[in-house]
């Protein structure tokens with residue numbers, strides 16, 4: 628499942644290849660891809676067709692293209708969604724759901740027209756058109772994601788406000804990290820990696836954290852995401868805007884996630900797997916001891 632760094636790689640690709648172009652006649656090939664667009668597939672296509680793209684933005688795992696109509700084309704990739712920029716004549720992908728032809732823009736060969744394609748094998752992803760609401764920065768935020776908190780890579784992320792909200796929440800630390808209304812873009816993999824790096828147990832009560840522990844944790848989140856971005860970011864400098872949906876390229880660098888019974892890179896103790904929120908949590912029992920006052 629794509630997490631924040633993978634989605635940011637896609638955003639950078641869209642910024643490079645789609646911003647500055649306009650859409651031609653948009654074609655929805657599978658209505659499920661626009662199921663969250665309340666007024667239906669025909670309305671979706673009509674609202675996007677002919678619009679110019681002025682920006683490619685992201686919050687957490689949501690991506691959007693700001694349109695010159697004043698609306699936004701919002702995308703969530705779900706489990707397996709991909710946004711590809713392909714030559715218009717290229718054969719359709721097996722799971723192609725929406726075609727969005729692009730008009731030629733500066734630097735593109737007008738003889739080789741391109742299109743943005745939404746490809747989604749498992750159809751958990753979706754596209755919709757939404758109005759923008761003021762978020763205090765930039766050109767606005769799609770209204771349907773206005774409850775999503777800023778992500779830790781956002782320059783306007785407020786560390787003090789996050790630390791205070793974390794303390795008030797009185798829950799297990801990992802549950803708070805996965806709560807998109809507190810901090811967005813952190814999934815199971817990066818939560819486990821950041822907790823390992825900051826030597827905190829996932830069940831630590833949030834109100835027991837010191838301000839410096841919160842700062843250490845946020846620095847760890849940014850470091851693991853930055854490392855993933857650096858690795859994923861090497862492949863986007865091509866016409867193929869891609870996300871593989873598996874975070875596979877980052878697997879070599881993982882210290883905790885998925886490393887059940889393998890030695891901790893810091894102390895050699897076998898990493899242990901525990902069940903939490905119907906998922907697996909991986910941690911080092913020595914470096915990340917369970918606090919005595921743990922909730923779970």
Ligand SMILES: [Zn+2]
Nearest residue numbers: 891894911914
């Ligand atoms: Zn350890």
